[in-house]
Amino acid sequence: MSGQENNNKIIIAIDAMGGDFGPVEIIPALDLVCHGRPDIFFLIFGDQTKINTYLSKCPVLKNCSEIRHTDKIVQNDEKPSAALRNSKGTSMRLAIEAVKSGEAAAVVSAGNTGALMAMAKMVLKTAPGVHRPAIASVMPGLEKDTVMLDLGANLLVDSENLVQFALLGATFARAYKKMGNEKPSIGLLNIGSEDMKGPDHIRGAAEILSKVEFPGTYYGFVEGDDITKGTVDVIVCDGYAGNVALKTAEGVGKYIKHHINDAFTSNPFAMLGALFAYFSLRKLKRQTDPRLYNGGVFLGLNGICIKSHGGADALSFSSAVIKAVRLARAGYVEHIAQDISDLTSQETFLSSDS
Numbered sequence: 001m002s003g004q005e006n007n008n009k010i011i012i013a014i015d016a017m018g019g020d021f022g023p024v025e026i027i028p029a030l031d032l033v034c035h036g037r038p039d040i041f042f043l044i045f046g047d048q049t050k051i052n053t054y055l056s057k058c059p060v061l062k063n064c065s066e067i068r069h070t071d072k073i074v075q076n077d078e079k080p081s082a083a084l085r086n087s088k089g090t091s092m093r094l095a096i097e098a099v100k101s102g103e104a105a106a107v108v109s110a111g112n113t114g115a116l117m118a119m120a121k122m123v124l125k126t127a128p129g130v131h132r133p134a135i136a137s138v139m140p141g142l143e144k145d146t147v148m149l150d151l152g153a154n155l156l157v158d159s160e161n162l163v164q165f166a167l168l169g170a171t172f173a174r175a176y177k178k179m180g181n182e183k184p185s186i187g188l189l190n191i192g193s194e195d196m197k198g199p200d201h202i203r204g205a206a207e208i209l210s211k212v213e214f215p216g217t218y219y220g221f222v223e224g225d226d227i228t229k230g231t232v233d234v235i236v237c238d239g240y241a242g243n244v245a246l247k248t249a250e251g252v253g254k255y256i257k258h259h260i261n262d263a264f265t266s267n268p269f270a271m272l273g274a275l276f277a278y279f280s281l282r283k284l285k286r287q288t289d290p291r292l293y294n295g296g297v298f299l300g301l302n303g304i305c306i307k308s309h310g311g312a313d314a315l316s317f318s319s320a321v322i323k324a325v326r327l328a329r330a331g332y333v334e335h336i337a338q339d340i341s342d343l344t345s346q347e348t349f350l351s352s353d354s
Contacts, residue, residue, distance in 0.1 A: 009041045009064075010328050012321060013095040013104035016046035017073040018111025019310045019317075023047075026110070027054035029317035031061040033325070040064060040325060043098055045091040047071050070094060074115045076310060083115035084122065092116060096123045099303040105328035106304035108295070108320050110312050116305070117153060117298060124303040127333070129340035132157070133300035134165050135239070135307070136172055138293050138323075139249065141230025147173045147184075148227065148235045151296060152243035159204030162188065162236055166209055167339055168299040169234035170216030175330035176323070177233070183215060184233035187222035189241055197221065205236075212346050215339050253290060295320030297327070300336065304328055 016026050023046065030042055041064050044051055048069040055062055072090040074083045087093040092111050098104040100123050109116050117133070126133055136149035149169050154161065166186045173184040188206055190198040195206070198221065209218040219232045227235060227245060237245070264274035264281075274281065286292070294316040298305040304327050308320040 009039055010106075010325050011041045011043060011104045012324050012328070013043045013098040013107040014045065014321075015092045015095040015107070015109035015111055016044045016051055017091040018076075018109040018116075019308065019312060020076070020110075021311075021313075023051045023054050025312065025314050026317055027051060027058060027061065028314040029312075029321065030065065031058040032314060032318040033321050034061050034064045037325075038064070042066070043068055043095070043104055045070060045095045045098075046073070047091075068094060068098075074112050076112050078112055078115060080112070080114035080118040083112060084118045087115070087119055093119055093123070096120055096303075096305065099305070100124055106306065106324035108306045108308060108317075108324050110308035110310050110317060110320075113152075113296075113307055113310075116307055120298055120301055120303070120305040124301045124305065126300050127302050127336045127340065130168070130300040130336070131164060132161055133298050134168060135242075135296045136169060136299050137246070137296045138176065139227055139235075140288065140293060141228050143230030144233070145177070145293075146227060146230055146235055147176065147233060148237070148242060148245070149299060150237065150239040150242050151246050152239045153298075154239040156240075157201060157238045159201045159208060162201065162205035162238070163208045163212070163214075163343070164300070164340070165236045166205070166216060166218075166234065167214045167343055168336065169236055170214060171335050171339055172297060172299055172327070172332065173233045174215060175327050175332040175335075178326075178330070183217045185219045186216040186234045186236060187219045187226065187232035189227075189235050189237035189245070190221040190223065192223065193221045195221075201238075212343060214343050215335075250290065253288060256288075291316035292319050295323040297323065302333065304333060 016023050034040055044065050045068045048067050070091050074090050074092045095107045096119050099107045132154050134150035135153045139146045139148050147169050149165050170184045264270050294309050296307040306320050306324045308317050
């Protein structure tokens with residue numbers, strides 16, 4: 001099977017050997033996705049013997065997938081530079097190349113983040129006009145989910161980088177949230193909402209975004225607590241702040257989960273209370289389950305590349321794959337080049353950049 005769509009199927013390339021668990025979790029994850037979804041086909045790259053051990057237990061997946069054998073893998077602790085030099089023939093590299101050649105519409109890997117970004121940039125290249133790709137993910141919120149970027153790809157940025165991130169995030173949000181022609185609201189992460197607050201590059205980006213036309217609507221500055229409020233559709237920041245915010249949110253989630261479990265298992269009365277609160281607790285677990293939001297998207301490349309958490313279980317990895325399918329269906333990549341061209345050709349953008 002070749003082409004991004006064959007008989008209306010979306011083809012997704014999978015690095016089956018990446019992450020902490022490899023095929024043991026990835027194959028069941030793909031099986032979860034393909035049930036009831038005849039429009040999806042997988043190209044699975046990795047060790048055929050190991051993959052078949054789990055694929056033999058998934059007859060539905062077996063009928064909507066093809067194994068591309070390789071016994072070469074990228075190690076989780078391998079430095080990006082070394083991984084790049086030795087990448088030829090690895091499951092990660094081959095999966096990315098399937099997107100480059102047009103065989104697949106997207107690639108998903110739970111492997112080494114630095115290596116994946118380096119290979120994706122080298123093989124897929126950045127979209128025309130994009131200076132730096134960014135990592136975006138979806139954060140659960142009280143009112144609505146929020147797209148946040150950059151989450152670690154670019155530690156140091158300037159105003160123009162942040163403006164491009166806003167455009168990339170807006171286009172992603174429209175595709176992910178199925179917003180159609182609606183313009184997502186964009187906020188710049190800052191230490192306060194007042195115009196005079198924050199470093200020069202953030203205030204410079206705010207000045208540009210308030211003047212230019214792009215696929216979003218500039219809201220203004222937002223603060224850390226707006227991430228979970230759902231104040232805006234997209235929150236833009238540099239990779240340093242974004243990664244700290246992401247890891248902090250993960251830590252707070254684990255902290256709360258620990259104390260909830262401890263509170264409801266500390267004594268027989270607490271366990272009885274947990275029984276009465278079973279359905280409410282189950283709802284809470286689902287609303288805050290990070291596995292349902294897994295998958296960092298490398299925005300700004302000439303192809304869809306999604307990084308799953310390395311320790312992802314089957315449910316978590318399936319969330320990353322579903323995200324890839326949704327973006328491929330929405331034609332996300334096709335919109336980026338035109339949106340960037342429209343932005344950079346505007347007189348207000350050029351005068352702000354000078």
